[in-house]
Amino acid sequence: MNEAFRMLFDQVKSGVIWVQRNGVVRYANKAAVQMTPVILGQALLDPVAERTVKAAGQNMLKLPFAFELTTQEAHPDTIRAAVINAPVGQDLMVVMNNVSEERWYSQALENLIGYVEAEMAQPIEALAQKLPKTAQLVQQQGAAGDLKVMVQEAAALSIKLGKLRDLVSVFGESALQRDERIMLPDLLQQAMAEVMPQASARNVTVVMAVVNGELPAVYGSSHWLSKATSEYLEQSIRSAQPGGLIELSIQSVGTRVMVRARNQGLFVSNHERRNAFVPFGVGDSAKPGDKRRGIGLALAQRILEQHGGSVRIEDEFDSVDFVLEIPAGAPASQDAQLSVEQAQRYARDMSQLMARSMAKRVKLDDNNSAPVPLGVDKA
Amino acid sequence: MTHRILIVEDQPDICKLIRMTLEFGDFEIHEANDGETGLNMARAIKPHVMLLDVMMPGLLDGYQVCTRIKQDPDLKQIQVVMLTARGQATDLAAGEAAGADAYLVKPFSPLELIERVETMAGLIA
Numbered sequence: 001m002n003e004a005f006r007m008l009f010d011q012v013k014s015g016v017i018w019v020q021r022n023g024v025v026r027y028a029n030k031a032a033v034q035m036t037p038v039i040l041g042q043a044l045l046d047p048v049a050e051r052t053v054k055a056a057g058q059n060m061l062k063l064p065f066a067f068e069l070t071t072q073e074a075h076p077d078t079i080r081a082a083v084i085n086a087p088v089g090q091d092l093m094v095v096m097n098n099v100s101e102e103r104w105y106s107q108a109l110e111n112l113i114g115y116v117e118a119e120m121a122q123p124i125e126a127l128a129q130k131l132p133k134t135a136q137l138v139q140q141q142g143a144a145g146d147l148k149v150m151v152q153e154a155a156a157l158s159i160k161l162g163k164l165r166d167l168v169s170v171f172g173e174s175a176l177q178r179d180e181r182i183m184l185p186d187l188l189q190q191a192m193a194e195v196m197p198q199a200s201a202r203n204v205t206v207v208m209a210v211v212n213g214e215l216p217a218v219y220g221s222s223h224w225l226s227k228a229t230s231e232y233l234e235q236s237i238r239s240a241q242p243g244g245l246i247e248l249s250i251q252s253v254g255t256r257v258m259v260r261a262r263n264q265g266l267f268v269s270n271h272e273r274r275n276a277f278v279p280f281g282v283g284d285s286a287k288p289g290d291k292r293r294g295i296g297l298a299l300a301q302r303i304l305e306q307h308g309g310s311v312r313i314e315d316e317f318d319s320v321d322f323v324l325e326i327p328a329g330a331p332a333s334q335d336a337q338l339s340v341e342q343a344q345r346y347a348r349d350m351s352q353l354m355a356r357s358m359a360k361r362v363k364l365d366d367n368n369s370a371p372v373p374l375g376v377d378k379a
Numbered sequence: 380m381t382h383r384i385l386i387v388e389d390q391p392d393i394c395k396l397i398r399m400t401l402e403f404g405d406f407e408i409h410e411a412n413d414g415e416t417g418l419n420m421a422r423a424i425k426p427h428v429m430l431l432d433v434m435m436p437g438l439l440d441g442y443q444v445c446t447r448i449k450q451d452p453d454l455k456q457i458q459v460v461m462l463t464a465r466g467q468a469t470d471l472a473a474g475e476a477a478g479a480d481a482y483l484v485k486p487f488s489p490l491e492l493i494e495r496v497e498t499m500a501g502l503i504a
Contacts (some may be wrong), residue, residue, distance in 0.1 A: 330434035
């Protein structure tokens with residue numbers, strides 16, 4: 001194996017073992033050694049891996065061939081492996097990934113969601129409800145500066161915790177209500193009023209273009225779509241340069257309704273665009289000093305996705321557009337429960353419908369066979 | 380005279396059940412599965428009664444179709460029955476504002492439906 005391959009395989013996260021067709025190991029990277037015992041110049045020590053590689057070397061398996069291993073530990077991890085042809089020569093390669101490790105991260109995320117839902121959602125809501133009254137009391141009693149600051153900080157923390165609770169809610173099990181009729185211009189006006197303090201603080205002007213013609217209604221959860229729109233607007237304001245201008249527009253495009261917040265004279269790199277949607281702002285290269293984007297766009301995106309829509313950032317030549325898109329009209333889904341209930345009503349009424357129809361026919365027949373006065377032709 | 384009925388409903392199962400119900404009467408039945416098609420068919424066939432679902436995918440929902448029908452001098456005589464799974468006061472008010480002539484909440488009684496349609500079509504006065 002040449003040096004370039006060695007350098008390449010030393011860099012990858014997956015375990016890579018280069019073997020001869022007789023099963024003798026020629027190279028193993030660091031990740032591979034952590035997953036399965038390997039000695040250069042000998043056959044693989046794991047019996048499953050050894051048998052599989054030998055079978056592949058004797059052309060008894062169709063490559064690529066996937067199989068599973070376990071680590072040799074008290075609580076073994078599962079390794080997903082595949083035997084493939086080496087990039088040069090007749091040799092083989094075993095590529096391995098630790099599935100248990102991947103599962104650990106997804107399990108940890110699920111646990112976090114479950115924890116926030118079960119342990120934190122209610123206390124956060126209770127705190128958020130009590131804070132305005134606490135702030136009032138502090139003002140009335142002329143509290144010391146420290147206490148005022150503490151209340152302000154608690155209020156700020158409550159807002160952030162509330163967003164975390166919302167994010168967990170939309171990632172959680174509970175389905176969003178999706179049958180409320182919503183006119184997006186109204187929703188946008190309401191969201192604009194909510195984010196105006198942030199816009200004023202940054203000296204950002206937000207103007208809304210006049211809507212031409214009647215826009216289609218959208219259907220969904222008014223509560224969640226309102227949150228998503230506020231988060232989306234807040235994010236575009238946060239991204240705008242101080243003193244900048246954001247032009248908002250709504251239009252129907254095909255079967256979708258599109259809201260566009262255009263930031264003039266702004267540039268967003270691909271890196272920023274990608275990381276903007278990662279919850280908590282922790283992207284691939286987030287550093288402790290990096291400005292975190294919070295959870296706003298991730299929350300908005302998740303809510304929109306659950307309504308069949310999306311949120312994205314589009315980079316124009318001299319502007320950046322924050323685009324929110326949602327299908328016009330109701331979601332095209334079959335309400336099975338309603339169909340069943342309607343069928344049950346039909347079954348219940350069917351005998352009466354038949355009796356009614358029969359009675360009408362009899363009445364019609366009677367009319368047709370009524371005695372005809374003499375001298376009058378029935379036809 | 381056979382009366383023309385237009386069903387505008389996006390859920391195939393519900394649409395089929397309405398058709399099966401109306402087949403107990405003497406009607407010429409037409410179907411559309413979204414608001415735009417429904418409006419175009421209404422212009423083409425001028426139904427006597429239109430059974431119009433409120434929540435439909437696409438650019439026009441039931442309320443918007445109803446509003447357009449009632450604003451069109453050529454179509455406003457069509458009797459519109461709104462069909463919806465939501466029967467709250469605000470929904471009924473929205474139907475009334477759109478000019479609907481009647482409102483049936485799903486799941487509705489097929490017997491009530493056919494009687495309502497016959498009355499509206501002028502079969503039972």
